[in-house]
Amino acid sequence: MIDISMKEGNMQEFKGEGSIGLIASKVTVEGPIKKDKTSFILSARRTYLDILARPLIKAATEGDENLGYYFYDLNGKVNHIVNDKNRLYLSVYSGDDKAYSKFKNFYVNDNERTEYDEEFGLKWGNFISALRWNNVINSRLFSNYTFTYSKYNFDLFSNYEEKITGLGATETNTYSDRYFSGIRDWAGRADFEFIPNPDHYFRFGTNVIFHKFSPGVYASKSSVGDNDLQLGAEELNSTEYAVYAEDDINITSRLKANLGLHYSGFNTEGQNYNSLQPRIAARYLVNSSTSVKASYVTMAQFIHLLTNAGLGLPTDLWVPATANIGPQKAMQVAIGGVKNFKSFELSAEAYYKTMDGLIEYKDGATYLNLDEDWQDKVAAGEGLSYGLELLLQKKVGKISGWIGYTLSKTERRFEEINFGEWFPYKYDRRHDVSLALAHEWKENKDFSVVWVYGTGNAVSLPTQRYEGASVNSNGGSWRPDIEYYESRNNFRNRDYHRLDVSFSWWKTKKWGERKWTLGIYNVYNRMNPFFMDIGYDKQSNKQVKQYSLFPIIPSFSYGFKF
Amino acid sequence: MNTLLSFRRYFLLIPIVGGMFMSSCENTVDIDIPFVKPQVTLNATLIHNTFPKVRLTYSRHILDNNWEFEPITTAEVKLTADGQSFYLDYNEESEEYISLDYMVMEGKEYTVEANVEGYDIISATEIVPNQVPIKGLVYNGKAQVDAYSTSDDITLIFDDPIGENHYEISAYYYRLNSYTDQYGNEFYYSDNQPIYLEPKNPTYESDFFSNGAVSVDDKLFEGKEARIDFFTGGNYMELDNGGEVHFVLKAVSPSYYYYRSTSGLQDWNEGDPFAQPVQVFSNIENGIGVLMTGNISSEKMETGSN
Incomplete structure (x- = not known):
């Protein structure tokens, strides 16, 4: 679990x-509304590479x-700041991503010229708002009460517009299809921290989330005739609740442990799911530079990620546990250690994780077939993941950075998929490498390099075709073509790797600091x-084409801080 | 000015980087699918009381533009049952390996082995199911489908044997006609057309269909009398010009059922970019394809008499 908090605005002065x-701009302003009492921070970012690249792609x-x-x-x-013991925070986040492909062309037929524009793509976005009250009950007990509203939308769209110019008349027709899904959450939580003495640090709390899921709606609109249509699964309401308690204990000066117990529950369609999750972690300090650690964790999750196993767009959907589909549960054990050298730190951790109640699309399921409930399109099964993570860090000196490597394997097994055999999970990443280096060679200049590498996603791709058994038809017979898949997710996408470099130099001015960055x-x-x-290519040869989003992108930016 | 001079070398990068940017606007890459040795495809359907036939072809690379699957003509194909083996010969006309000396018999286990040069022995084993006779066909009357069309409401009855069983149910309309030409010669011709069957119970429905045939397992009537209600695609029973409606109940092996179900689904989803891939069932060792077995029983109803 990662706890992400937004930066707080400056209480003293406006900054x-x-x-x-070239490809993005961002701005952040912050300052006091009432000095030492109330502050604000506002920031915004937008990339516009698509706008800049448009003429170049069109030219190509x-x-x-x-x-x-x-x-x-x-x-x-x-x-x-209400007073010494009470603080209030109100935060809002809104963001959208959109990937699209557009194509236009024309054809002439029978004295009519038809120009058409096609667009398809996907967009997804989040909106999160939170109100938090931080209260110091006494010198040993602290509390946080948080209320949030969040929204996630996923939208797959396709638009088609044609303009038909005939003898003296022009007609425009439009057609559009959308498949969208989303989640809206209203949540409240109370978290407490209690420090009775230096050897104990208790954390406990509770939370409740009301989910409203829209698992998938298909909408079609057309300017021709009365063909507007909306189909799809009904909205699903559910309630998730949890209670937890854990303690960081200093058992000896060298041995530290965290003991915890989490209870979580989920109520949907009159069905209750309950899960008690014990968790234990311990760290032993071998000497001043070496430590070893081990942990055992059980988890339950009431929301499933449903991924597309085919070649198409990465249309991942989040769907809830229902009366028919239970939650996913996991158990993980991990052991590891950390060794500090002079200016380096080396850490290693091995883990083994088993999962139950996972879901995956059945063979042939298509989510545009809305006659069928999405629950009938999925199968439930199990998963296994294990691996080794290594990280070497250098935190001090003019050159700092890290290199990390993970070797892992993640597999799935479902009775109804792949004839019951294990197969790689879509996001199984056998090798993962990340390298980040920053070199500050002068007081006002630095250079950084980032290189990432990951094994390609596993997808299902037919590698051969073969002749099927004869089918009788209208007194005759024919033999269909069969596409041959060795297994589910049998093929690996190309490996992902990328090198980014940036060089920055900055100068202090009367009004603040300016920074140039070439990247x-x-x-x-x-x-x-x-x-x-x-x-097919232009010569009618069959081909497998991979689409990429970002080529080499030089960037040059002017930054300012005041 | 000093800043500009000190960074002039970096500004030299701009045209270089710009050139790289211009050259990189092609956002697609052709993916190379590794070429592997083609697999031998063995397809055979052994039906009780018919001659055995086996067809052998090679698979093709997915990007191969040649759509034809030419038969393998030089293999050695052997059929074994009850410890006795006999060879099938290649027939140029049907492009299959056949034997006219032996007929497939129900209840027996058959192993087909094909010896193709450069490959391990390709083989499969299946049992031919026993015949399941049709116990009855009941015409329940004409059903109004919509304002313009009607269909026949027919119930098929049979006794499902104990154990796991699978069936393929199909129907066709048959009529023998004749006409006399201007010289007084009488000519006969037949009208034979498949009837699309729509089961009333949605459990038996599938997204795809194989020319109107319906594949079912026996989970709903295991070991008991099965009564399956169908609507026919069109109204045949009240045709005035006679003819017969034939129902065919084919008891099939599990492999037959799984192959038809998976290949039908793959075919149905072709071209749907949002459909999940479908792996087609195969029971062939050292190759691909399918060995299927079946046993047919058939009953007919006269039309026009109801």
Whole structure:
């Protein structure tokens, strides 16, 4: 679990920072509303690579195609000190991502010219608002009460517009399809921290979340005829609740342990799911530079990630546990150690995780078939994941950074899929490497390099075709073509790797600080996979095509801070 | 000015980087699917009281533009049952390996083995199911489908044997016609058309269909009398010009059922970018394809008499 908190606004003075660049701009302003009492912080980002790349892509495709991606987000937070013991925070986040592909062309037939524009793509977005009250009950007991409203939307869309110009008349027709799903949550939680003495640090609390799921709705609109249509699963309401308690205990000066017990429950469609999750973790200090650790954790999750096993767009959906589909449960054991050298720190951890109650689309399930409930399209099964993580860090000196490597394997097994055999999970990443280095060679100049590498996602791709058994038809017979898949997720996308470099230099001015940054994203122009498609080239040869989002992107930005 | 001069070398990067950017706007990559040795495809359907036939072909790479699957003509194909083996010969006309000296018999276990040069022995084993006779066909009348069309409401009755069983149910309309030409010669011709069957129970429905045939397992009537109600695609029973409606109940092996179910689903989803992939069932050792077995029983109803 990762606890993410937004930065708080400056209580003393008005400050600002931002940057204006070739591919993105961002700005943050903060300051007091009432000095030492109330502050605010506002920030916004927007990428516009799609706008800049548009003429270049159009030039490369003779104006017919366009492909792009952008995101934006907005953040705001107000922080109010009521008194020494009470603080209030109100924060809002909103962000959207959109990836799209556009194609246009024309054809002439029978004295009519038809120009058409096609667009398809996907977009997803989040909105989160939170009100938090931080209360110091006494010198040993602290509390936080949080109320949140959040919204997640996923939208797969396809639009088609044609303009038919005939003898003296022009007609425009439009058609659009959308498949969208989403989750809305209203949540309240209370968290307490109690420190009775230096050897104990208790944390306990409770939370309740009301979920409203829209698992999938298909909508079709057309300017021709009365063909508007909306189909899909009904909204599903559910309640999730949890109580937890844990204690960080100093058993000896060398041995420290965390003991915890979490209870979580889920109520949906009159069905209750309950889960008690013991957790234990311990760390032993071998000497001043070496420690070893071990942990045992059980977890339950009432929301499932449903991924597309085919080649198409990465259309992952979040769906809830229902009366028919239970929660997913996991158990994980891990052992590891940390060794400090002079300016380096080396850590290693091995883990083994088993999972139950996972879901996956059955063979042939198509989520545009809305006659069928999504629950009938999935199978439940088990999963296994294990691996080794290594991390070497250098935190001090002019050159700092880290190199991390993870070797892991994640598999799934379902009675109804892959003839009951184990197969790799879509996001099974056998090798994962990350390297980050920063070199500050002068007081006002630095250089950084980031290289990431990951084994490609596992997807299902037919590698052969063969002749099927004879089928009788209207007194005759024919033999169909069969596409051959060795197994579910039998094929690996190309490995993902990318090198980014950036060079910054800055100077203090009367009004603040200005910073120039020259960077190159994806230095060696690696075409990393976004999705694949089987189609034909211009010579009618069959081909498997991989689409990528980001080529090499040089960037130059002007940053300021005051 | 000093800043500009000190960074002039970096500004030299701009045209270089710009050139790289311009050259990188092609956002697609052709994916190479590794070429592997083609697999031998063995397809055979052994039906009680018919001659055995086996067809052998090679698989093709998924990007191969040649759509034809040419038969393997030089293999050695052997059928074994009850410890006795006999060889099947390649027939140029049907492009299959056949034997006219032996007929497939119900209740027996058959092993088909094909010896193809350069490959391990390709084989499969299946039992031919016993015949399950049709106990009855009941015409329940004409059903109004919509304002313009009607269909026949027919119940098929049979006794499901104990154990796991699978069936393929199909129907067709048959009529023998004749006409006399201007010289007084009488000519006969037959009208034979498949009837699309729609089961009333949605459990038996599937997204796909194989020319109107319905594949079912016996989970709903295990070891008992099965009564399955169908609507027919069209109204045949009240046709005035006669003819017969034939129902065919084929008891099939599990492999037959799984193959038809999975291949039908894959075919149905072709071209749907949002459909999950379908692995087609195969029971062939050292190869792909399917060995299926079945046993047919058939009953007919005269039309026009109701």
